[in-house]
Amino acid sequence: MKKPPRIKIQPSINAGEVIEIKTLATHFMETGNRKDAAGNKIPRDIIHTFTATFEGQDVFSAELGSGIAANPYIAFFMKVPGPGVLTLTWLEDAGTTTVEKVTLNVI
Amino acid sequence: MTRQCSVKVLRRRTFLLGAGAAALVGALLKAVPEAQAGEESAEYKAALEALLGHATPRAGGITLDIPDNIENGDYVPVALAVDSPMTAENHVKAIHLLSTANPRAAVATFRLTLLSGKARVTSRMRLAKTQEVVALAELSDGTFLMTARNVEVKVGGCGM
Numbered sequence: 001m002k003k004p005p006r007i008k009i010q011p012s013i014n015a016g017e018v019i020e021i022k023t024l025a026t027h028f029m030e031t032g033n034r035k036d037a038a039g040n041k042i043p044r045d046i047i048h049t050f051t052a053t054f055e056g057q058d059v060f061s062a063e064l065g066s067g068i069a070a071n072p073y074i075a076f077f078m079k080v081p082g083p084g085v086l087t088l089t090w091l092e093d094a095g096t097t098t099v100e101k102v103t104l105n106v107i
Numbered sequence: 108m109t110r111q112c113s114v115k116v117l118r119r120r121t122f123l124l125g126a127g128a129a130a131l132v133g134a135l136l137k138a139v140p141e142a143q144a145g146e147e148s149a150e151y152k153a154a155l156e157a158l159l160g161h162a163t164p165r166a167g168g169i170t171l172d173i174p175d176n177i178e179n180g181d182y183v184p185v186a187l188a189v190d191s192p193m194t195a196e197n198h199v200k201a202i203h204l205l206s207t208a209n210p211r212a213a214v215a216t217f218r219l220t221l222l223s224g225k226a227r228v229t230s231r232m233r234l235a236k237t238q239e240v241v242a243l244a245e246l247s248d249g250t251f252l253m254t255a256r257n258v259e260v261k262v263g264g265c266g267m
Contacts (some may be wrong), residue, residue, distance in 0.1 A: 018224035031233075033210050059222040063232075067206050067214035069182045069231040069264075077216070079193075079224030 001026050001098045005090065012107045013080050021052065022075040023097070025090050032067035047072055049091040054104075057082040082106055151205060151212035158203055158243060164253035171242040171254050178245035180264035187217070189226035189244045189252060199226040201245040207255075208238035209264075210244075233264035244257075 008022040025047055032044025044066060051061040060076045078086070085107040090098040172186035189199045198221060204214040217228045226244070234240070237259045244252040 022229075031210070038229055054222060057222060058218075058220050060220065061218045062228075063213075063216040063218075065211050065213045065215060067204075067209050067233050069233050073229070073231050075229040076219075077223055077225035079222055081222070084129055 001090065001092070001096065003102060005088070005098060006017075007100060007102060009086075009090065009102060009104070012105050015080065015082050015106050018077055018079045020075055020077055023050070023073070025071055025072045025074075027071060027090075027092065029041075029066065029068060029070045029072065033066065043093075045087070045093045047075060047090050047092050049089075050074055051089045052076070052078070053087045054078070054081075059086070080106060130217045142233070147207045148209075148212060149175050151207045151241075154205060154212040154266045155243070158245070159251060162249070162251050164243060164251035166254065167252065169242055169244050169252040169254045171256050172239055173256050173258055175257070176259045176261075177234065180236070180260040180262060181232050182264075183232050183258065183260075184229070185232050185240070185245075187224060187227065187242050191246070192205065192227045193219070193221065193224055193226060195221060196247070198247045199223075199244050200247055202226070202228060203243040203245070204230075204232065204239040205243065206232075206234065207241060209233065209235045214240075234258055236260050237264045 003026040004027065006024040008020055013019055027047050029043055030045040034042045036042055046066055048064055049062065052059040059078050061102060062074055064072060084104060086102045088100045088103055130177050168190045170188045173183060187202045187204065189202065190256050191199045192196065199204050199219050201219065202217045206214050214232050215230065219226055239255045241253065241255045
């Protein structure tokens, strides 16, 4: 990812609350169906997997195809059991992995 | 990316001009009933079968929020939601988003857990042309819920 992803989570959370987590990655999501000016196929290069884990436990994951729009936006919900760190990971075809860690502010 | 898009449009335009008036009239005469038929790609049928196995999906309990009409198929907001208590006994394991007429039928699979709390996911997809978009939810008891929405697309997603 050229720029770090954007993550939006409410500033304070009550234990047990269900919150929405909004993520926006920066990626052109090349489909693999297009050809360049010379007629050569442009290879697929997308973010194929997104995962969210909380203190080692799976929360949410997504397997993405070329039908997801450029700069993938994924918003999902999480029931926050208590304070801890949420780890978000984006995996690209090109082999790059982007990891972001967010400490959830549980009051 | 923008430049490649315009190259593609030009090519299509050249092709349309080259195709000649006769072909165009023929296509117009045929176009109306065909466009109404709601074509499903072979890949979509295979993808759906692979997900469902021998199960028959039920209607209801699942919503697919997507615009009826969209100017630009590059960027289509989509929200998927399933009525589910998300308890250990009764929860949604996955929500699949499928396209019936894109080059690739599998758009995305969202996997939920008990920590999800709520079976709702929002994203943005690409649509190559006017078509039905399908949402399929896989529940913890092994059954499926399915819904579909027709989306009219004015300009197809670039590079689809």
